[in-house]
Amino acid sequence: xxxxxxxxxxxxxxxxxxxxxxxxxxxxxxxxxxxxxxxxxxxxxxxxxxxxxxxxxxxxxxxxxxxxxxxxxxxxxxxxxxxxxxxxxxxxxxxxxxxxxxxxxxxxxxxxxxxxxxxxxxxxxxxxxxxxxxxxxxxxxxxxxxxxxxxxxxxxxxxxxxxxxxxxxxxxxxxxxxxxxxxxxxxxxxxxxxxxxxxxxxxxx
Amino acid sequence: xxxxxxxxxxxxxxxxxxxxxxxxxxxxxxxxxxxxxxxxxxxxxxxxxxxxxxxxxxxxxxxxxxxxxxxxxxxxxxxxxxxxxxxxxxxxxxxxxxxxxxxxxxxxxxxxxxxxxxxxxxxxxxxxxxxxxxxxxxxxxxxxxxxxxxxxxxxxxxxxxxxxxxxxxxxxxxxxxxxxxxx
Amino acid sequence: xxxxxxxxxxxxxxxxxxxxxxxxxxxxxxxxxxxxxxxxxxxxxxxxxxxxxxxxxxxxxxxxxxxxxxxxxxxxxxxxxxxxxxxxxxxxxxxxxxxxxxxxxxxxxxxxxxxxxxxxxxxxxxxxxxxxxxxxxxxxxxxxxxxxxxxxxxxxxxxxxxxxxxxxxxxxxxxxxxxxxxxxxxxxxxxxxxxxxxxxxxxxxxxxxxxxxxxxxxxxxxxxxxxxxxxxxxxxxxxxxxxx
Numbered sequence: 001x002x003x004x005x006x007x008x009x010x011x012x013x014x015x016x017x018x019x020x021x022x023x024x025x026x027x028x029x030x031x032x033x034x035x036x037x038x039x040x041x042x043x044x045x046x047x048x049x050x051x052x053x054x055x056x057x058x059x060x061x062x063x064x065x066x067x068x069x070x071x072x073x074x075x076x077x078x079x080x081x082x083x084x085x086x087x088x089x090x091x092x093x094x095x096x097x098x099x100x101x102x103x104x105x106x107x108x109x110x111x112x113x114x115x116x117x118x119x120x121x122x123x124x125x126x127x128x129x130x131x132x133x134x135x136x137x138x139x140x141x142x143x144x145x146x147x148x149x150x151x152x153x154x155x156x157x158x159x160x161x162x163x164x165x166x167x168x169x170x171x172x173x174x175x176x177x178x179x180x181x182x183x184x185x186x187x188x189x190x191x192x193x194x195x196x197x198x199x200x201x202x203x204x205x
Numbered sequence: 206x207x208x209x210x211x212x213x214x215x216x217x218x219x220x221x222x223x224x225x226x227x228x229x230x231x232x233x234x235x236x237x238x239x240x241x242x243x244x245x246x247x248x249x250x251x252x253x254x255x256x257x258x259x260x261x262x263x264x265x266x267x268x269x270x271x272x273x274x275x276x277x278x279x280x281x282x283x284x285x286x287x288x289x290x291x292x293x294x295x296x297x298x299x300x301x302x303x304x305x306x307x308x309x310x311x312x313x314x315x316x317x318x319x320x321x322x323x324x325x326x327x328x329x330x331x332x333x334x335x336x337x338x339x340x341x342x343x344x345x346x347x348x349x350x351x352x353x354x355x356x357x358x359x360x361x362x363x364x365x366x367x368x369x370x371x372x373x374x375x376x377x378x379x380x381x382x383x384x385x386x387x388x
Numbered sequence: 389x390x391x392x393x394x395x396x397x398x399x400x401x402x403x404x405x406x407x408x409x410x411x412x413x414x415x416x417x418x419x420x421x422x423x424x425x426x427x428x429x430x431x432x433x434x435x436x437x438x439x440x441x442x443x444x445x446x447x448x449x450x451x452x453x454x455x456x457x458x459x460x461x462x463x464x465x466x467x468x469x470x471x472x473x474x475x476x477x478x479x480x481x482x483x484x485x486x487x488x489x490x491x492x493x494x495x496x497x498x499x500x501x502x503x504x505x506x507x508x509x510x511x512x513x514x515x516x517x518x519x520x521x522x523x524x525x526x527x528x529x530x531x532x533x534x535x536x537x538x539x540x541x542x543x544x545x546x547x548x549x550x551x552x553x554x555x556x557x558x559x560x561x562x563x564x565x566x567x568x569x570x571x572x573x574x575x576x577x578x579x580x581x582x583x584x585x586x587x588x589x590x591x592x593x594x595x596x597x598x599x600x601x602x603x604x605x606x607x608x609x610x611x612x613x614x615x616x617x618x619x620x621x622x623x624x625x626x627x628x629x630x631x632x
Contacts, residue, residue, distance in 0.1 A: 003272045004282045028287065068280060072289045075354060076344055092345050099287035107272045107282030115271035135212060139264055142216040143223075144273070150220050154228040156479035159444050162230075163472040164544065165496035166463040170234025171368045174241065175375050176482055177231075178221065178248065179526065182376070182383045185217040189209040198208050375484055379526045 001147050003112045004104075006061060010054040012109035017118050020106045027102055031095050037087055040094035047101045058108070065104050066097060073097075116140070135198055146184070153180050211257060214383065218249050218261040219268070226277030233368060239361045242277045246297050247328040247369035250304025251320040252376060254386035259302035266297055292339015296332045303327035308373070308386040316377055316387070321370020328369065329362050394576060395455030395469070395547045396420045397441065402450030404436055411436045412599045415450070419594075425587030425607060426580040427614050428596035429621075434580045435475075437596060438552040441578065442472045454548060467497065471541035475553045477533035486512075486520045486528075486536060493544040511543055515569075531562035538569060548576045555586055584611045 006013075012020070031043060051062045073093055080089025116137065123133045157176050161169045192198060222245030225231055233239045249258035265275065274281040276294070285294055304327030311319045333355060341351035377384045396418060403413040412433045428434045439445045440452055443459025443466040452459060459466035474480050483489040487508055494504035512518045515535075528536060534554060541549055551570075555563045567586075570577065579587050587593065593610035595603040603610050 001273065004274055005272055024283065065280075065282075065284065068278065069288065072344070088345070092343075096287070096289065096343055100284040103283035103285075103287045107284060110272065112272055119267070119271065135208075136264075139212055139216050139219075140268060140271075142213070143219045143264060143268055146217060146220040147223050147227075147275070150217070150224045151228055153479055154224050154231060156474065156476070157482065158228065158230045159439070160474065160480040161482060162444055162463070163442060163474075164467055164493040164540070166467060167496065168232050168234075169230055170232060171241075171244075171372070172482060173231060174225070174244065174368075175372055175379075175484065176478075177224070178252075178372065178376055179379055180478065181217040181221045182214070182380050185210065185213040185383070188213040188217075189206055192209045192213065193206045197206075198212055379484060379524065 001144055004065075004107050005111050006054070006058055006108040008055055008058045008061075010058060010109055012050075012054070012105070013111070015109070017110045017114040018121070020110060021118060024102055024106050028099050031099050035091050035095065037091055037094075040091050040098065043098045044094050044101075047098050047105070050105060051101070054109075062101065062104060062108065065108075066101060069097065069100060138198065142188075150177075150181060150184075153177065214253060214385070215257055215261040215264060218245070218253060218258075219265040221245050222249065222262065222265045223268075223275040226275065227279065233365065235364060239365060240277045241365075243293075243297075243328060243332070243362065244365050244369055244372075246301050246332075247304055247324040247366060248372060250301040250306075250327055250386075251308045251324060251369055251373040252384050252386060253305060254309050254388075255302050255305035257385055258305035259298050262301040263298040266294060269294065287343070289340050289343050290336065291343065293332060293336040295339065296335025299335065300327045300332040303331045305386055312387075315374070317370040317374035319370070320373035320386075321367045324366035324369040325363060328366050329359060333359065333362075393547070394420045394422060396453075397424075397548070397576075397578070398451070398453045399441075400451045400453075402440065402447045402452060404433075404440060404445065405448045410599055412440070412596075413449075415596075415601050417594060417601060417604045419592055419604075420576075421591035422576050423587075423590040423592075423607075424576070424578045425584075425590045425593040425611075426578065426596060427582060427584060427587070427593060427611070428602075429618075430582060432596045433599045434582075434596050435552050438472070438550050438578075438580050442466070442470055442550050444472070467493070467544065469547050471544055471546035471549045473534075473537055473541060473549060473551045473554045475556050477530070477537045480537050481525050481533060484525055486523045486525060489525055489536060490540050490543055493540055497544060508543060511539055515539060531558055531566065534558065534562075534566055535569065538566065542573070546575060548578060549573060551577060551579045551581075553581055554579075555581070555583075584615055587611070 051059045076089060076092055080086060120133070120137070123136065126133055154177055157173050158169055161173055222242060225245040226240060226242030231241050233241055233244065246262050249261045252258070253261055269275050269281045269285055270283060272282045276285060285291065304323045307323035307326055308320050337348060337351045337355050340346070340355055341348050344351065373384070377387065397420070398418045399415050402415040404411050415437070426434050426437065436445065440447055441454065441459065443463065446460045454469055457465045457469060459470060481489055483492060487505060490508035490511065491501070491504040494507060495501055499507070509518070509521060512520055525533070525536065555566065558566070579590070581587055587607065590607040593605065593607045594601060595610060595614050603613060
């Protein structure tokens with residue numbers, strides 16, 4: 001399954017993931033602290049430059065990922081036009097677009113493996129309490145492997161519906177899909193066990 | 206094989222939440238194009254119970270955070286947690302946990318009704334609490350105003366919760382051993 | 389056996405591509421035969437052809453017509469004309485009880501619920517399976533599930549049934565029993581298989597190879613040519629190719 005990391009390489013791809021995440025946290029807090037229109041305008045401009053430095057494709061993919069926010073922009077925009085609080089509305093919208101764009105920027109410039117390294121580091125306290133975090137990492141790999149297969153099965157059930165009906169599917173197609181998920185879980189568990197199982201390591205090497 | 210069964214069920218239900226959001230033709234019916242993804246969150250609770258259901262949804266949210274396009278429409282990544290619906294995503298695991306807790310603890314009565322009610326409490330009341338707070342912070346509105354905006358989606362989600370109840374009962378008939386909330 | 393009205397299956401210069409890659413290209417054939425086989429290796433595009441004929445996919449190029457209708461554009465007419473049996477009944481059965489699964493297609497065709505149930509009960513009785521009515525679909529064996537899918541399709545009285553490797557993984561007695569039920573169908577069958585034994589005795593055979601139509605001819609001769617080619621490929625080692 002393809003992640004949201006941009007295949008177009010930028011310099012930001014090489015910056016350490018932990019550093020980018022920390023910067024994102026600081027930026028997000030700053031965005032809420034400095035809520036004047038000027039501050040927000042500067043922030044959104046800097047963000048735009050950041051994206052532009054990644055090249056045309058990078059910028060256009062980034063813009064496309066912001067498009068999902070349009071209903072919110074409409075609702076808040078209309079709300080503030082009606083109440084007459086134009087400046088406040090502009091600040092809210094700019095702040096939201098900037099914070100989402102910056103977060104997306106980190107996602108687009110950080111590989112999955114680097115994110116998982118950060119996750120592993122964040123889970124260190126759990127390991128201090130003897131909780132086995134390797135099961136968590138295996139589960140992540142499992143889900144990534146399972147989603148495309150389950151999507152295929154979902155499409156097949158939808159096809160089976162469409163082959164006998166001209167109307168859109170309804171909730172009843174979820175049942176066979178859930179049953180398939182349960183059966184697949186059983187088979188995978190048996191296969192895992194046959195290969196040595198997920199031994200709870202708790203301290204053992 | 207209990208550990209393996211638990212882990213694979215959790216992984217598969219996490220994948221199921223994704224699939225319910227990613228296969229566009231999986232609709233819930235009733236004329237309204239309600240997306241099925243949060244139905245997956247409810248089912249994690251009603252079928253797997255509080256702990257495992259909560260873990261399955263937490264796994265899903267972690268996967269979205271690290272950059273996988275698993276939210277309906279192929280959305281994902283850290284931007285999701287700054288968006289107006291961030292409260293909902295953060296509330297997903299809690300919703301599943303509460304839903305699972307009620308399904309596990311309330312043993313009297315028809316499973317469809319118990320599971321459906323659990324899904325309303327967890328998947329609607331608790332989830333919307335998180336969602337409304339999130340929206341009020343990001344949109345800088347009072348909780349009352351945020352409720353007015355988000356409230357439009359509540360009827361659809363109540364229907365979803367009722368469907369979750371029906372599905373849970375049907376799953377219990379078909380695969381009783383895997384409905385861990387009633388194990 | 390009364391001959392029901394045969395429809396013409398017509399494909400003209402049809403292509404189907406996914407993300408720029410051609411799965412099928414330049415497919416053209418016309419047939420009104422009663423029993424049509426489609427053979428080819430796995431990955432040759434046969435299943436995609438089945439879905440295109442059933443109107444479940446939109447061709448990227450060209451035309452598909454069944455008895456004059458476009459099965460993709462006219463879904464209402466399509467479900468009256470063509471029925472599909474997929475490879476895996478677990479991916480096909482939607483409802484938890486036999487009677488619900490049978491009645492579904494009929495209600496989607498506009499039949500009232502109680503009439504649909506009556507008709508389903510009548511069919512079960514014809515097949516000597518009246519005791520299946522309230523059975524849970526998940527408790528049926530693989531062969532029984534295949535039969536349930538066949539019955540569901542038959543109830544909709546299609547003119548053509550497309551079968552996509554319907555016997556995969558079944559034991560021989562089950563295959564023979566299902567084959568017997570199929571042979572009684574008065575309409576047309578388009579049976580996709582990689583195993584020539586499944587379609588011995590058919591009227592025409594179409595051989596799809598690498599997304600293209602290689603041969604379309606009388607069953608016996610086409611199967612002989614196909615079998616020779618398959619045996620020859622069996623002597624090679626193309627299993628090593630990662631692109632397969």
